[in-house]
Amino acid sequence: MGRWEPDALGRLRAAALDLFTERGYEQTTVADIAERAGLTSRTFFRYFPDKREVLFQGAEGLEGAMTEALKKVDSASPALEAVSAAVYAVGSYMGDIRDFARLRRNVIQTNAELRERELTKLSKLSGALAEALIRRGSNPIEAQLAAETGLVVFRISFELWIAEGELRSFRDIAHELFLQMSLLTRV
Amino acid sequence: MGRWEPDALGRLRAAALDLFTERGYEQTTVADIAERAGLTSRTFFRYFPDKREVLFQGAEGLEGAMTEALKKVDSASPALEAVSAAVYAVGSYMGDIRDFARLRRNVIQTNAELRERELTKLSKLSGALAEALIRRGSNPIEAQLAAETGLVVFRISFELWIAEGELRSFRDIAHELFLQMSLLTRV
DNA sequence: CTCATGATGTCATACTGTGACAACACTTGG
DNA sequence: CCAAGTGTTGTCACAGTATGACATCATGAG
Numbered sequence: 001m002g003r004w005e006p007d008a009l010g011r012l013r014a015a016a017l018d019l020f021t022e023r024g025y026e027q028t029t030v031a032d033i034a035e036r037a038g039l040t041s042r043t044f045f046r047y048f049p050d051k052r053e054v055l056f057q058g059a060e061g062l063e064g065a066m067t068e069a070l071k072k073v074d075s076a077s078p079a080l081e082a083v084s085a086a087v088y089a090v091g092s093y094m095g096d097i098r099d100f101a102r103l104r105r106n107v108i109q110t111n112a113e114l115r116e117r118e119l120t121k122l123s124k125l126s127g128a129l130a131e132a133l134i135r136r137g138s139n140p141i142e143a144q145l146a147a148e149t150g151l152v153v154f155r156i157s158f159e160l161w162i163a164e165g166e167l168r169s170f171r172d173i174a175h176e177l178f179l180q181m182s183l184l185t186r187v
Numbered sequence: 188m189g190r191w192e193p194d195a196l197g198r199l200r201a202a203a204l205d206l207f208t209e210r211g212y213e214q215t216t217v218a219d220i221a222e223r224a225g226l227t228s229r230t231f232f233r234y235f236p237d238k239r240e241v242l243f244q245g246a247e248g249l250e251g252a253m254t255e256a257l258k259k260v261d262s263a264s265p266a267l268e269a270v271s272a273a274v275y276a277v278g279s280y281m282g283d284i285r286d287f288a289r290l291r292r293n294v295i296q297t298n299a300e301l302r303e304r305e306l307t308k309l310s311k312l313s314g315a316l317a318e319a320l321i322r323r324g325s326n327p328i329e330a331q332l333a334a335e336t337g338l339v340v341f342r343i344s345f346e347l348w349i350a351e352g353e354l355r356s357f358r359d360i361a362h363e364l365f366l367q368m369s370l371l372t373r374v
Numbered sequence: 375c376t377c378a379t380g381a382t383g384t385c386a387t388a389c390t391g392t393g394a395c396a397a398c399a400c401t402t403g404g
Numbered sequence: 405c406c407a408a409g410t411g412t413t414g415t416c417a418c419a420g421t422a423t424g425a426c427a428t429c430a431t432g433a434g
Contacts, residue, residue: 008381029420043382045422080371112307119306120299141343145364145371148339156331177332184267184332185372195412216389230413232391 009047011037016054021103025111052117055104059121063128065093070132079138083129083150084178087157091171094161102162126151153177196234198224203241208290212298239304242291246308250315252280257319266325270316270337271365274344278358281348289349313338340364 015036019028030051034044048054069089073082094101108114126147133143157174164173202223206215217238221231235241256276260269281288295301313334320330344361351360 030422031420040383041421042384042423046382049422051421078371116303116307119310120303123306141347141364142367142371144343145339145368148343149336149368149371152332152335152339156328156335160328177328180329181332181336182372184265184329184336185369217391218389227414228390229392229415233413236391238390 008037008039008043012039012044012047013054013058017104017107020055020107025107025114052114055108055114056117056121061093062090063125065090066125067128067132070129070136075136079133079136079142079146080149082133082136083146084153084174086129087150087154087174087178088171090154091169091174094158094170105158105162122151122155149181153181195224195226195230199226199231199234200241200245204291204294207242207294212294212301239301242295242301243304243308248280249277250312252277253312254315254319257316257323262323266320266323266329266333267336269320269323270333271340271361273316274337274341274361274365275358277341278356278361281345281357292345292349309338309342336368340368 012033016028016033019032019036030041030044033054034041037044044054048057066086066089069086070082073085108118126144129147129150130140130143133146134140138146153174157170157177160173160177161168161170199220203215203220206219206223217228217231220241221228224231231241235244253273253276256273257269260272295305313331316334316337317327317330320333321327325333340361344357344364347360347364348355348357
């Protein structure tokens with residue numbers, strides 16, 4: 001495969017994140033991004049199906065990390081426990097990219113379209129978790145309930161983790177929320 | 188306020204739903220919708236901020252129904268119980284519009300953009316519920332957990348209710364799922 | 375060197391969404 | 405009954421997203 005300059009995809013991602021933080025998502029056109037990356041709009045759309053995806057594609061590591069973690073949980077343990085293990089596992093995955101995650105998150109929060117896409121991605125993640133749970137032996141409804149509940153905890157934990165300085169690790173926050181969740185649903 | 192023909196807004200909604208079911212969301216342009224309603228594209232965008240919203244605007248009855256129901260719950264009862272009451276309340280609200288809801292839902296499920304917007308609406312609803320819970324005295328995190336958990340049940344219940352023929356009422360389905368949820372999180 | 379391949383550019387085009395302004399029906403006050 | 409005022413719609417122009425068709429060109433294989 002021919003290549004003159006390194007990593008067009010990476011350059012597009014970086015250019016986009018830069019411009020979005022500099023002047024905002026809506027104030028940045030695809031042409032702007034492409035130009036800063038030394039490419040054209042047409043090429044941008046060869047790498048990303050739409051403008052939003054430049055911030056989301058590549059974050060599929062999450063899905064892999066979580067489903068991998070799920071596989072390692074004792075298959076006798078209940079569904080939600082398995083999901084919580086998967087959430088904890090992602091904690092260490094994110095510790096590395098903390099600053100990037102925060103930057104990216106701040107851009108997303110400034111724009112409705114981007115928040116919309118974020119919800120979609122989380123929903124897709126929930127679907128993948130549910131599938132993994134079904135393969136583990138859960139019935140479909142239990143699987144969906146457990147997966148979506150786990151993702152509620154994940155999402156809130158993530159926000160708290162970003163908001164707090166360095167007080168607690170993602171894992172600790174998530175752990176506390178899982179506890180609170182179990183208290184909440186106690187009849 | 189001047190008006191020659193009745194209810195431009197309603198005509199646009201009806202035209203959109205018709206065309207979307209006939210030839211699909213993507214195969215329908217805003218100009219098509221407007222034309223069938225006897226209007227122009229420019230007018231469409233005066234009633235709806237974007238093409239998707241024509242299927243969602245007006246469904247805010249849900250939010251009102253749920254927060255109203257919340258207010259009627261004994262303020263001593265726990266957060267999730269209040270939320271479940273709100274979900275049950277919506278059940279009767281939807282019994283009336285069942286066929287419409289099913290039609291609308293089927294259109295939404297055929298298209299990624301529309302599913303995306305649906306998630307956003309549910310997220311907004313969850314936010315409103317959480318706020319209502321906070322006003323009731325819950326702390327913010329508990330409120331968010333309860334609201335989002337309740338909406339997980341709501342969403343899954345809705346899908347099951349649509350999928351089943353007439354077997355069970357929405358309320359019965361939701362009730363069973365709330366029970367299953369409490370079993371799920373029992374440590 | 376030549377050819378096949380893959381990445382990129384160019385050009386054309388449909389559609390979404392918005393601003394500015396004109397046109398028009400209807401209402402109200404005189 | 406007319407005139408001014410108000411709200412709704414149409415017309416026009418335009419920026420931006422997204423996609424198809426085709427040309428171009430660097431590179432690596434033979």
